[in-house]
Amino acid sequence: MAQIEIRDLGIDYRKPKSDEVFSAVDGVALSVEKGEFVTIVGSSGCGKSTLLMAVAGLVALSRGSIRIDGKDVTGPGPDRAVVFQEASLLPWRSVRGNVKFGLEMQRWSGGNLDEQAMQMIRLVGLGRFSDYQPHQLSGGMRQRVNIARALAVDPEVLLMDEPFGALDAQTREIMGTELLRIWERDKKTALFVTHDIDEAIFLADKIVVMGRNPGHIKEVIKVDLPRPRDEEVLDSEDFHNLRKRLRAHLAEDMSSMQLVQEVA
Amino acid sequence: MIAELFYRRQALILGTLSMVGLVVLWQIAVDGGFINPFFISTPSQVWAEFVVQFEDGQVAANVGATLYCFAWSMGLATVAGILLGMLAGWFSDVEAALEPFIWFKYSAPTVAFYPLFVAWLGYGTPTIIAIAFLFALTPIYANTLSGIKNTDRDLARAARSFGAKPYDIFFRVALPGSVPVMMAGLRLGVGRALTGVVVAELFGANAGLGYAITYYGQLMQTTRMMVSIVIVILLGVILTQILSFLESKTDSWRTDTGR
Numbered sequence: 001m002a003q004i005e006i007r008d009l010g011i012d013y014r015k016p017k018s019d020e021v022f023s024a025v026d027g028v029a030l031s032v033e034k035g036e037f038v039t040i041v042g043s044s045g046c047g048k049s050t051l052l053m054a055v056a057g058l059v060a061l062s063r064g065s066i067r068i069d070g071k072d073v074t075g076p077g078p079d080r081a082v083v084f085q086e087a088s089l090l091p092w093r094s095v096r097g098n099v100k101f102g103l104e105m106q107r108w109s110g111g112n113l114d115e116q117a118m119q120m121i122r123l124v125g126l127g128r129f130s131d132y133q134p135h136q137l138s139g140g141m142r143q144r145v146n147i148a149r150a151l152a153v154d155p156e157v158l159l160m161d162e163p164f165g166a167l168d169a170q171t172r173e174i175m176g177t178e179l180l181r182i183w184e185r186d187k188k189t190a191l192f193v194t195h196d197i198d199e200a201i202f203l204a205d206k207i208v209v210m211g212r213n214p215g216h217i218k219e220v221i222k223v224d225l226p227r228p229r230d231e232e233v234l235d236s237e238d239f240h241n242l243r244k245r246l247r248a249h250l251a252e253d254m255s256s257m258q259l260v261q262e263v264a
Numbered sequence: 265m266i267a268e269l270f271y272r273r274q275a276l277i278l279g280t281l282s283m284v285g286l287v288v289l290w291q292i293a294v295d296g297g298f299i300n301p302f303f304i305s306t307p308s309q310v311w312a313e314f315v316v317q318f319e320d321g322q323v324a325a326n327v328g329a330t331l332y333c334f335a336w337s338m339g340l341a342t343v344a345g346i347l348l349g350m351l352a353g354w355f356s357d358v359e360a361a362l363e364p365f366i367w368f369k370y371s372a373p374t375v376a377f378y379p380l381f382v383a384w385l386g387y388g389t390p391t392i393i394a395i396a397f398l399f400a401l402t403p404i405y406a407n408t409l410s411g412i413k414n415t416d417r418d419l420a421r422a423a424r425s426f427g428a429k430p431y432d433i434f435f436r437v438a439l440p441g442s443v444p445v446m447m448a449g450l451r452l453g454v455g456r457a458l459t460g461v462v463v464a465e466l467f468g469a470n471a472g473l474g475y476a477i478t479y480y481g482q483l484m485q486t487t488r489m490m491v492s493i494v495i496v497i498l499l500g501v502i503l504t505q506i507l508s509f510l511e512s513k514t515d516s517w518r519t520d521t522g523r
Contacts, residue, residue, distance in 0.1 A: 056425055076425050088422035091517045092440050104436070105426035133517055153426065 002031035003069060003189050004055065004157065010063030011050055023214035024050040028064070030208060030217065035187040039204040041194055041246060043253045047215020048193045049161055055191060056082045056159050068157060078106050081150035083160040088146065089134040095121060095145050096130040102153045110154070120148040123182060140171040147179065158183075160192040164199065176202055177230060184228055197246045201239060202229065209249050218249060305487040310494060313487045322476070326492060327499070329471035330461055333389060334503075337396030338457040342450060345401050349408025349449075353442075354434060359409065366402065374398045374460070378467060392464040392472070399460030400453040407449025411442025444515030451507035458500050473499075 009028040012021050025047040032038050040048045053059040055066055057076040066073040068080070081102065089098050099117040110116065121130050124144040134142055143163050150158060164172040176199055183190060194200050200207050207221040223242065225233050233239055270277060287307050293299045294306045301309070317323045352359035374395065381391040415438040423437050465474025473492045480489035 058421060058425055076427050078427060080425075082422070082425040084418065084422050084425075087416075087418045090419060090437070090440070092443075101423070101436070102426040105423060105428040105432055135517060 001070065003034040003036075004030070004032040004191070005067040005070075006030040006051075006055070006064070007067075008064035009051070009054065009061065009066065011047070011054055011059060012062040023062075025054070026063075026214040026216055028215070028217055030220070032189060032191065032206075034189055036205045037183065037187075037190045037192065037203055038206045038208060039192045039194060039200040040208045040210060041197065041200040041250070042210030042215075043212065043250055044195065045215075046210040046212045046253070048195075048210050050215065051210075052082075052159055052161050052191055052193045055157075056080055058082075078153060079156040080159055081153050081155035081157075083143075083146045083150045083158070083163045085162060085166055089142055089149075091134050094131050094133055095126060095137070095148075098134065098145050099148045099152050102149045106153050108153065116152055117148075120152040121145075123151070123185075124148045125178070138171075139167050140175055143167065143175060144178070147182065151182070156189060158188045158190045160190065162193050162195065164196075165194070172196070172199065173231065179203065180227075180229060197243055197250070198234065200246065201225075201242045202233060207242075207246070209246065211249075211253055221245065302484075302486060305490045309487045310490045314491045314494075317488070317491055323491075323495065325471055326473045326476045327495060329469070329475070330458075330465065330473045330496075330499070333392045333396060333461045333465075333472065334457055336393045337460060338400055338454060340393070341397050341400035341404055341453055341457060344397075345404030345449070345453065346408050346446065349405045349446075350412055350439075352405070353409045353412025354438070359413070362405075366406070369398070369402045375463060378464065382468065387468040388470065392461055392469060395464040396457045396460030399463075400457035403452035403456060404446075404449040407445050407452070408442065411445035412438050415441055444511065444518050447507070447511040447514050451504060451511055454503045454507050455500060458496070458503060462496055 007029055009025060010023060011025040012023050014021050028047075028051060030038075040051065042048045050059060054061060055068075055073065057073050057080070068077075090101060093101065096114070096117050099120055100113050103113050103116060108116070118127075118130060121127060124147055126141060126144050126148070129137065129141065134145070137145070146163060150160075164175045167175060180203065190203075192200075192203055201223060204223045207223060208217055209219045209221065210216065211218040221242065225236065225238055290304065291307050294301045294304065314323070348358075348362065352362050377398065378391070378395060381394045385391045385394060412434075415433075419437050419441065420433050423433050428436070461472070462474035462477075465472040466478045469475040473496050476492040477489055477496075480486075480492070
């Protein structure tokens, strides 16, 4: 049985100050095997973040089900941890304090909090910066803290919501390589949302391409590039072919979006 | 090097210069016969009178009485303002229930309640404390409220993703995040509390700086009155500065969150 099993998923939102309801995600079905790295791509508004937040248990389902290891997701749980965009670090806590935060919230009892936190901080390469405040760090370093915070609680499933979206292209590439290095250690099941095509291919065992109105899965693409991967993969022919295929998908979405704008 | 020092401390130096300039101008205007000293006294006379009042114990008695009322009113306003602000910031029903009182407080002059407090508590210390308490309460309440209410949604969501319960979010996210804004409320409250004490003392007291100001004012003894006015100003500046300092200690992390 797959580790994550999503069936007929639908998520509706009520538009603010009206009774109008719109579907952010509809008819989504997806299974993710244990240890699989799955990336979710799509243009903005395709419901990819909503889907991830639903798996995290932070968004209520309107239809269908999400099961993890056979158990229905009804809210956040210690089997999952989320890596958010930069702004989710507590600005008044140090790097160590932030990494401990998740453990504190989960009432973690697996040993010394400080040791567990420091181990993760060293893993993401921030050993020397454990007493720094977030505002003293660069964007890339802050995202390392975010990753360390999620890994510290030792989840079964790692959920990442465009974690490198706010970083410049070069830092983003370095972070992708770093993420794979860390992931290779224990190959946790990972769901990674992005709008960057190269990032989606580089990280994935499987790419989920989403489309809009309402958010749905257009295609699931298997990625057979050899692991462990480094930047050289980016120049391989397989990589180029995958990129072409994804571009075509996203271009389709973009043109339909433009059409909507013109009509409006 | 002097030029560099000047640029670094420009605001402080200019501020000091304009203050000194005002004092010198004040002295010259009176000494030169441009203004009748009856209306405004002179810095040198005020200083001489200060020494007299200091030596005969008047300064200590008045400052002591004013600070006593200030401490009580500020202390009560801090406790009440923060507790009510936290409740109203967290529970929107409490905020809605308290809303009309805040409107009254903003639009109606608090001093208008003075006769009512006199009727309840009599002339003197209890009434002064009550009036100053009302003066200080609003900014402390309003800032605490907005701090808690405007808790960063991203941070709250991140906390929830790790299984945080509502009280975790209140004590670990909302409250620490509100400290700088609460400190700013306290800083405003300090100035208001002092104003409240002095205003209430003007109307009815038998000690305190406000009392001394009306007392000598009614006797037309300008110099003696000016001593207490100057002390009130200095007291206000010192107390507000202390709070500003504490405020800057608590919000170092806020300096560049805009990035």
